Amino acid sequence: xxxxxxxxxxxxxxxxxxLRNKLTPQEKKLxxxxxxxxxxxxxxxQYSVDNYVLDFFCPxxxxxxxxDGSSHLNKVDYDLFRIRYISxxxxxxPPLTAKPRPKGENKRGNEGVIFSLA
Numbered sequence: 001x002x003x004x005x006x007x008x009x010x011x012x013x014x015x016x017x018x019l020r021n022k023l024t025p026q027e028k029k030l031x032x033x034x035x036x037x038x039x040x041x042x043x044x045x046q047y048s049v050d051n052y053v054l055d056f057f058c059p060x061x062x063x064x065x066x067x068d069g070s071s072h073l074n075k076v077d078y079d080l081f082r083i084r085y086i087s088x089x090x091x092x093x094p095p096l097t098a099k100p101r102p103k104g105e106n107k108r109g110n111e112g113v114i115f116s117l118a
Contacts, residue, residue, distance in 0.1 A: 006089060012048040019046045019053055026067050027055055049086045062090055
């Protein structure tokens with residue numbers, strides 16, 4: 001019997017691994033803050049839903065986090081479709097987006113990471 005994978009499909013494994021090995025500076029900073037359940041919940045890096053990959057995902061709370069960086073420039077329509085699709089498949093809440101913090105706003109040492117609802 002053939003099994004359809006929607007979540008962390010084996011066909012996306014190499015892409016997820018590639019993305020984990022090429023984290024952006026903002027992704028690295030956020031991962032340092034949330035890895036090993038440091039905030040009370042387990043997060044997974046590079047979680048796939050069909051052909052889309054979320055930067056971070058908390059299975060227990062079904063919350064996704066996306067880092068908006070230069071790879072998202074000029075892809076507004078694509079990103080909107082992608083986020084809506086992923087949200088419909090796995091999320092209880094819209095994904096959080098982390099946007100680069102403007103220079104000079106480093107008040108807590110978390111430079112480069114701001115959260116907002118998508």
